[in-house]
Amino acid sequence: MPSEMLASSLDLTAIRAQFPSLSQTVNGHPAAFFDGPGGTQVPQRVIDAISAYLANNNANTGGAYATSRRTDTMIAEARAAMADFLHCGADEVIFGPNMTSLTFAISCAIGRELKPGDEILVTRLDHDANVSPWLAMAEDCGVTVRWAEIHDEDCTLDMADLVSKINVNTKLVAVGYASNAVGTINPVKQIVQLAHKVGALAYIDAVHYGPHGLIDVAALDCDFLACSTYKFFGPHMGVLYGKREHLRRFRPYKVRPNTNAIPNCWEWGTLNHECIAGITACVEYIADNGRHTASRSSKMRVPHPSRLSKGGNDAAGASGLSERRAAIEAAYASIHEHESALLEKMMAGLKEIPGLRIYGITDPARFHERCTTFAVRIEGHTPLELATQLGDRGFFTWDGNYYALNLTEHLDVERSGGFLRIGLVHYNTADEVDRLLAALREIVAS
Numbered sequence: 001m002p003s004e005m006l007a008s009s010l011d012l013t014a015i016r017a018q019f020p021s022l023s024q025t026v027n028g029h030p031a032a033f034f035d036g037p038g039g040t041q042v043p044q045r046v047i048d049a050i051s052a053y054l055a056n057n058n059a060n061t062g063g064a065y066a067t068s069r070r071t072d073t074m075i076a077e078a079r080a081a082m083a084d085f086l087h088c089g090a091d092e093v094i095f096g097p098n099m100t101s102l103t104f105a106i107s108c109a110i111g112r113e114l115k116p117g118d119e120i121l122v123t124r125l126d127h128d129a130n131v132s133p134w135l136a137m138a139e140d141c142g143v144t145v146r147w148a149e150i151h152d153e154d155c156t157l158d159m160a161d162l163v164s165k166i167n168v169n170t171k172l173v174a175v176g177y178a179s180n181a182v183g184t185i186n187p188v189k190q191i192v193q194l195a196h197k198v199g200a201l202a203y204i205d206a207v208h209y210g211p212h213g214l215i216d217v218a219a220l221d222c223d224f225l226a227c228s229t230y231k232f233f234g235p236h237m238g239v240l241y242g243k244r245e246h247l248r249r250f251r252p253y254k255v256r257p258n259t260n261a262i263p264n265c266w267e268w269g270t271l272n273h274e275c276i277a278g279i280t281a282c283v284e285y286i287a288d289n290g291r292h293t294a295s296r297s298s299k300m301r302v303p304h305p306s307r308l309s310k311g312g313n314d315a316a317g318a319s320g321l322s323e324r325r326a327a328i329e330a331a332y333a334s335i336h337e338h339e340s341a342l343l344e345k346m347m348a349g350l351k352e353i354p355g356l357r358i359y360g361i362t363d364p365a366r367f368h369e370r371c372t373t374f375a376v377r378i379e380g381h382t383p384l385e386l387a388t389q390l391g392d393r394g395f396f397t398w399d400g401n402y403y404a405l406n407l408t409e410h411l412d413v414e415r416s417g418g419f420l421r422i423g424l425v426h427y428n429t430a431d432e433v434d435r436l437l438a439a440l441r442e443i444v445a446s
């Protein structure tokens, strides 16, 4: 095994072998996937679960026959898996086509209760999926929108500004857990507390954080949290956590024949069942990483048996951790360890490239405030030129605004092509980082 693969308790060789797409080549170069923020690759078990569902269980829900009953069971299992992933009750898990659709849906329901004079707070750092739904709702309801600004020099939220814009009229604070453009991790727990102090709801966009850090809605005490399974090694689906009391109290836009019971009353039409089958497989993939690293490394934190519960879908905290939740926690500890090493290596290398500017936190002492997503620009090259040249060499990066439109406009890079985004997840290797840095140096030198 190459020595660089031994840097953390993750067994990268075994992990990468599970992802068929990672062995592709482009123009004779091995493909290196630095496009995780746009969507991650999936392990074979997710592909198998999707095709097995279509082969054996394909049906609509609620029918009095075998494949329909198996579909109902499969969806219940996926809800339990996501409940473990998020640390909530299974009845607090809502499935939908993607985070954007779910956020528009919930914004309509919340808007039903707001009136002129009420205020909502959004941030300059967020992906537009956690901005535009709230702007549309505010326009329809005559609600005032406040914007939390950022510190331009490191692309972090200006917390003093945010605090000054929360007041007794604030009804909702919408904030991202991590920036999909510059990688900043926001102090969401603190923001939830600030919102709750004035009786406002806290809506967290955890889409970008999902592949990098453990999500714990019970610990955050947030009211809603949205994520997308295709960003953490699963199929193209969105998932929304809503606190049970809110899911019961707010009134969803829904068709009459659909149930009034949560969580199904929040789900629109027939869902993508084959992808839901893939969700359980993706959560199990993450949990298995935790199980393997826990057995490989004495450094891993293995929960005390007293913290373990039998079921996977209890209300959060009701009876401790399920075995799967504990494994997910262990997985994220090792993912963090591996990604931290990649972060240091990539940052050190980027800093040495002439004419390259990094947007976001660059100080190693503050790396705990960011994840492995890098937004850069290089003098004399547009982000599209860089992404194209890298793409031809097998490096998959992204260019543009990636829908973090307020940020690229605010930093005045929108008109000149946005940023080049290099996004790493746990299946990336130190060797890939070295090769990408060498390619960038070569492009700059030429």
Ligand SMILES: Cc1ncc(COP(=O)(O)O)c(C=O)c1O
Pocket: 037, 038, 097, 098, 099, 100, 101, 127, 129, 130, 176, 178, 179, 180, 205, 206, 207, 208, 227, 228, 237, 238
């Ligand atoms: C931070 C963030 N929020 C929201 C979204 C939108 O997610 P979806 O494609 O599931 O609607 C994305 C997608 O890139 C994202 O990165």
